[in-house]
Amino acid sequence: MKLYIRILPLMVLLLAVDQQSMAQCFPNLPATSAFADPATSASPNANRVFWLTWGSTYAESIGAYPYGKPGVQLNVGSKTYGSIPLGAGRFMCVEAEIMLLDVSGVAASRKKIVSYIPGTYQASGQEGDFLDILYNIGGQGVSNGKPNNKMASGIINDYNLGRTVNIVIKVKATTDGKPVRIRGMVLADAEALEDKNEHIIASGDGNWTVARVQKNIGQGEYVMRKENNSSGTKSIIFQKGNNKRTGAVAFLKYNNSAYASEADGYAVEFSAEFQGAGKTAIAFGLLTSGYDFGDAPESYGKPIHLIDDIFFGPDGVVENGPAVNINTAAYTPGSLTSEKRRYLGSTAPDADFDTMFSIDALGDDNSGTAGSNEEDA
Numbered sequence: 001m002k003l004y005i006r007i008l009p010l011m012v013l014l015l016a017v018d019q020q021s022m023a024q025c026f027p028n029l030p031a032t033s034a035f036a037d038p039a040t041s042a043s044p045n046a047n048r049v050f051w052l053t054w055g056s057t058y059a060e061s062i063g064a065y066p067y068g069k070p071g072v073q074l075n076v077g078s079k080t081y082g083s084i085p086l087g088a089g090r091f092m093c094v095e096a097e098i099m100l101l102d103v104s105g106v107a108a109s110r111k112k113i114v115s116y117i118p119g120t121y122q123a124s125g126q127e128g129d130f131l132d133i134l135y136n137i138g139g140q141g142v143s144n145g146k147p148n149n150k151m152a153s154g155i156i157n158d159y160n161l162g163r164t165v166n167i168v169i170k171v172k173a174t175t176d177g178k179p180v181r182i183r184g185m186v187l188a189d190a191e192a193l194e195d196k197n198e199h200i201i202a203s204g205d206g207n208w209t210v211a212r213v214q215k216n217i218g219q220g221e222y223v224m225r226k227e228n229n230s231s232g233t234k235s236i237i238f239q240k241g242n243n244k245r246t247g248a249v250a251f252l253k254y255n256n257s258a259y260a261s262e263a264d265g266y267a268v269e270f271s272a273e274f275q276g277a278g279k280t281a282i283a284f285g286l287l288t289s290g291y292d293f294g295d296a297p298e299s300y301g302k303p304i305h306l307i308d309d310i311f312f313g314p315d316g317v318v319e320n321g322p323a324v325n326i327n328t329a330a331y332t333p334g335s336l337t338s339e340k341r342r343y344l345g346s347t348a349p350d351a352d353f354d355t356m357f358s359i360d361a362l363g364d365d366n367s368g369t370a371g372s373n374e375e376d377a
Helices: 002-022
Strands: 049-051 079-087 090-103 113-116 154-157 164-175 178-180 184-189 199-204 206-214 223-228 234-240 247-254 268-275 281-287 290-293 304-307 310-312 336-338
Touching (some): 199 247, 206 310, 247 281, 247 310
Antiparallel strands (some): 079 090, 090 164, 154 281, 164 178, 164 268, 184 247, 206 247, 223 234, 290 304
């Protein structure tokens, strides 16, 4: 027991130092947004979805709440930050801000929207949240009445008699101080979407794919559909669900017309409406791409190139088509695969994790899955 007491402060210190080292983009701001832990998360895309987390102050982000803090009221102007390590001491710096927040209801005390950890709601049997099964840090389920998951990626209406919430989030990113384009967004049902008077609708300038489903067959329908809007945007609709730890994650790949100008940081906006009979929560994330680094001698610098390799297989939910029950054995969601686009040579580049300086410029050839033909143009 004495050994445990001595080690615990060291563990907390190491966690804080590690979190601070990841926050190179925002040294004095709470950079809490994070990837889930692939070791404890069921989704094969755990290392591709960068979840926006909410609620922590800077002091909390380097202390007890490195991945967001639950139960904190969010307002227009609330922000979250994240640093995605690219290798060679470089980061993609992500900033997201709530631009609009409209909550139905009369009493101001009932209009609160707060940060939320998926996995918090655990009722009897198999009822409860589902997102912590697919994406978590710390594990799924609960221990001693608290969620094992530590990511406060959810946004929930903090009133148990239901409210309709409309929210718009603006996201932008930079690398080496220069704006870069975010390839896609992720939306998830983050609590338990019941079948009575509850829904989630998200819209954006791009194409939607139901990319992951947590099924519980025989425990009720989970119905999705898509709509094309007169404004040119497209919507994904979580039309009906069940509270038996069933749910879906949808990916949006942006069109070129979705981005603001370079002067405005190539920012994109993402809107959602969620309606609860009781409480309902959603979660937002970013869909990340791979990166290709150089392998020339160090005197050439540290070039970095984004690999636009995001491609989705068909998900069976047709735009402006009929609603689809995805909680069936027959339903197959759209798969996320790496699409090889235009490149020089006979072999497409593979993703790297660091610059591979080499006198003969063969460092990249001798690493990764592309092999020695990666640069044979």
